[in-house]
Amino acid sequence: MTDSRAGGPQLITYIDRLAGDLDGLQSVLRGLLDGVFDGVHLLPYYTPFDGTDAGFDPTDHTQVDPRLGSWEDVRALSGDHTVMSDVIVNHVSSSSAMFQDVVENGDQSRWSPMFLTLSSLFPDGATEADLARIYRPRPGMPFTTMTLGGERRLVWTTFTPDQVDLDLRSDVAWEYLESVIEALTSAGVTMLRLDAVGYTGKEAGTSCFMTEPAARYTQRILELAHERGASVLLEIHGHYLQQVEIARSVDYVYDFALPPLVLHALHARDLRPLETWFGVRPANAVTVLDTHDGIGIVDVGANDLRPGDPGLLNPAQIDALVESIHDASGGTSRAATGAAASNLDLYQVNCTFYDALGQNDARYLLARLIQIMTPGIPQVYYVGLLAGVNDMALLEASGVGRDVNRHHYSAEEIAAAVYRPVVAAQLEALRLRREHGAFDGEFTSEFTDTTLSMRWNQGDQEVVLQADVADGTFSLLASGRDDEVVCDHTSVIASR
Structure with a gap:
């Protein structure tokens, strides 16, 4: 397939769990992560940022929690980076x-x-x-x-x-949402992530998910955002064809199919499902491997809401994938997933992506390179960036499964992590993604059962990833480099 859309890398992060506050985050982005990211998705920083759902239950969505900073700090950050923030469109805190x-x-x-x-x-x-x-x-x-x-x-x-x-049939709900959008965009936020928007269109006689009213509400928010110079990213987990269809009418959708397909490729040594997805996936996508939520499985499977449409993986492949993740993580993901812990989506596996690949540095780096080379805007979660492992102490303390992938980093931990070869190689690849002229050109990809070639080309500028998932070998080549090799499977030897 060919494609010609690209976008600079973005960081996904909780402010407090990576840098303490907004001023500290600015220092990290200008220091250890200088030149790595064009943008940053700030996970909820509203009042309070540390509620029962890690900020997705604000009592006041129009105010920055003063423990993290102020709107002036957000505006200062937007001077150097594209800032994305969440508009929590489905609900508010019962304590509001x-x-x-x-x-x-x-x-x-x-x-x-x-x-x-x-x-x-x-x-x-x-x-x-x-x-x-x-x-x-x-x-x-x-x-x-x-x-x-x-x-x-x-x-x-x-x-x-x-x-x-919220009942978005009411005028007062829209007054509230407009006040949220106005607060964000006035502070320089130019990308709005619509959290759980698929659940907004409740309608009697329907599934109350991804309904026609939800589509109308999305378009109304899109108009409000565009009037204020902002674009919109939809957060929807569902059948992969839903993402393809929705992408035609919005600015961006997530490529939530990519993470489980990459894991399937690396565990099952099988690239064909990923090849199928590359043949239909929307170009206006934000790509991820890991996020603050779990690894979505529903995004590659069949779905009752799309009867008759098979998934990208069949039920046996999905079962094998989930068990492979649990085995690779030494069972820690099993303790954090499904009925094993509270406040969980049953269609997600809670695990750091690094642990989902058994802390295998070479295969982990290959997974990240596949993401970086995939058309769209690559977003990298702070734990994944630092190749973090499952935080079982935090899980035990909170009882919340997703906390296993929400570690609180100290400054010392960050400083040590960036010098690990697997982290340093990710940073180098992200800088390449941000700076190399080939990413302004055309994308092509070729697959066999176990090998892939991903190529960006613009004139005499070229970046190529070649890999074999059977033996885990790969190389990332870029024109303009003395030896052209940016990194390969030997780059992370003795990483741990």
Whole structure:
């Protein structure tokens, strides 16, 4: 296949877990990570950044938590980097002043129409079939019994009881979302990540996921963002064909199929599913290997919401992949995944990408190079950048499965990590991705069962990755280098 779209690398990070605060993050980006990233996705830094869902349950989405800094600090960061921030469009914290006013005053609160209850969507009552049809990423019904204005109600809580869903049919909900978008864009944020937007379009008689109303709401947010000079990235986990279709009407989608397909290729020594994906994947994608969430499996499998459409991997391949990750991690990912820990999406495996490959430095570096060479905007998660391992102490302390991949780094840990060969090689490859003129040109790829060639070409400038997943050998070559070899499988010998 050929493609001609590219974008500079971005870092995904919690501010506190990598650098303490916004000023510290600026120092890291200008110091140890100088010249590596064009942009940074700041995971939620609103008030509070350390709630029950690591910032995705803000009580005030329009304010920077003062422990991390201020809007002026965000604006200063945007002077050097493209800044992406989350717009949490599906829910707010149950502790927010707005919802607490509803708790106190019920339907008399001016904020009451902003929040979704069972009766507001099903005023005549819901049947068993209505409830069974609702799609939820976690077990059980998406409702929590709460007392609102003295009356017991079933409040819609898709993710946790601490996150109350918005009713985007109401004007007051849109007033709220506009205030959030205005706060972000006024501080220099130019990329907005719409968190869990697929769940916003609840409609009676549907699965309440990826509905026509959700598409309308997305377009409305897109217009609000474009009016303020910002672009939009959708965060949607689902059947791979959904990403292909959605990409036609938005600025960016995630390439969530890439991580499990790369892991499948490296564990099963089989590149054919990745080749299939490269034949259809959207070019306007943000590529990832690891994120603050788990490694998505639903993105490569069949899906009840797309009956008759097979996945990129069949059920046996998916089962083998999940077991390969658990085995490679020495069982630590099993302890953090599914029913083994709280607050988890059952369609994700919680594990650092480094542990998912058994801490094999060469195969890990190859995985990162495949991502870097894939068309789109490569985003690299801070733990993955530093080749971090599963944080079992944090998991034990919090009981939250995804915390296994959310380590709190000290300055000393960062300084030591960047000199490990596997980390240094990633940094060198990211600088190449950011600076080399070949990435402004055309992309081509060729696959066999076990070998791949990925090539960017612009005039006499060229970058080529050649690899064999059977034996794990690879080389990254770039024109303009004295020996043309940027790195290969020998670059990380004696890394640990």
